[in-house]
Amino acid sequence: MPHFLTRNGCRIAYAKVPAQWGRHGDVIYLPGLVSTMHGDKARELEVFVTRQLGCSYYALEYQGHGDSSPNFLECTLGTWLEDVLQLLDSIGSERQILVGSSLGAWLALHAALRRPNLVQGLLLLAPAVDISLHWRQVAQPAGADSWGYELVKLPSNYVEEGGIRVRRQFVEDACQLHLLLHTGQLEALTVPATVMHSMHDDVVPLEAVQRLADELQRSSRAFHLELLPDGNHRLSREQDLQLMTRLLKSLAAQALQL
Numbered sequence: 001m002p003h004f005l006t007r008n009g010c011r012i013a014y015a016k017v018p019a020q021w022g023r024h025g026d027v028i029y030l031p032g033l034v035s036t037m038h039g040d041k042a043r044e045l046e047v048f049v050t051r052q053l054g055c056s057y058y059a060l061e062y063q064g065h066g067d068s069s070p071n072f073l074e075c076t077l078g079t080w081l082e083d084v085l086q087l088l089d090s091i092g093s094e095r096q097i098l099v100g101s102s103l104g105a106w107l108a109l110h111a112a113l114r115r116p117n118l119v120q121g122l123l124l125l126a127p128a129v130d131i132s133l134h135w136r137q138v139a140q141p142a143g144a145d146s147w148g149y150e151l152v153k154l155p156s157n158y159v160e161e162g163g164i165r166v167r168r169q170f171v172e173d174a175c176q177l178h179l180l181l182h183t184g185q186l187e188a189l190t191v192p193a194t195v196m197h198s199m200h201d202d203v204v205p206l207e208a209v210q211r212l213a214d215e216l217q218r219s220s221r222a223f224h225l226e227l228l229p230d231g232n233h234r235l236s237r238e239q240d241l242q243l244m245t246r247l248l249k250s251l252a253a254q255a256l257q258l
Helices: 040-053 077-091 103-114 132-138 168-177 206-219 238-255
Strands: 003-007 010-017 026-030 056-061 096-101 119-125 140-144 150-155 163-167 193-198 223-228
Touching: 003 077, 010 040, 010 077, 026 040, 026 077, 026 103, 040 056, 040 096, 040 238, 056 077, 077 103, 077 168, 096 103, 096 238, 103 119, 119 238, 132 150, 132 168, 140 163, 150 168, 163 168, 193 206, 193 238, 206 223, 223 238
Parallel strands: 026 056, 026 096, 096 119, 119 193, 193 223
Antiparallel strands: 003 010, 010 056, 140 150, 150 163
């Protein structure tokens, strides 16, 4: 059964699974856009983190996702960042590692900047940092919602409808308020950080990941870039999941001195 946080009358669902041995730290999984805490990566992480790494495991469902309040169209990237920060604050420990997938990686970077006293390491999977700049270019008109807000469709091969409907203001807010690359903000991130990305990712351009890697290489005290010659944006094949856990084990050794 999920646990819940509340803010402004809205419900935020999360999973919490204690370590089966030891108590070395906390690993928090942040999924991608319209993903939940029940996907392949989440299941693999839960088992690995609690049974082999000796850490507690958490996973978040942002508002509008899964068991959280069904207010997807009303949310902004800032809404979801506040969801993340609220969970990190509720955990409270100063030994947290964030594992962010796609949009979750973008949120993880922001959270690490906002909570440097809590976050000790970052594993970024197919990181969709500043993806809103791409959304601006590809967004298709999709009418209006019941409140009269303009909607756009973000094309995607990973949802049945072929795209994700959001308010245009969602895209504009993300571009105006949350861009990280080329801004100098990542200079403040000194924690160990690892990026895992497929060179055949059809969502996040390789150039953006290389720029992210360049910036993190300069700031992080221990940075690693793992580029896969195959695979796709999901990174959910068995070999992807095994690589993910190996990278997390190495990152935890650096971040938590395990």
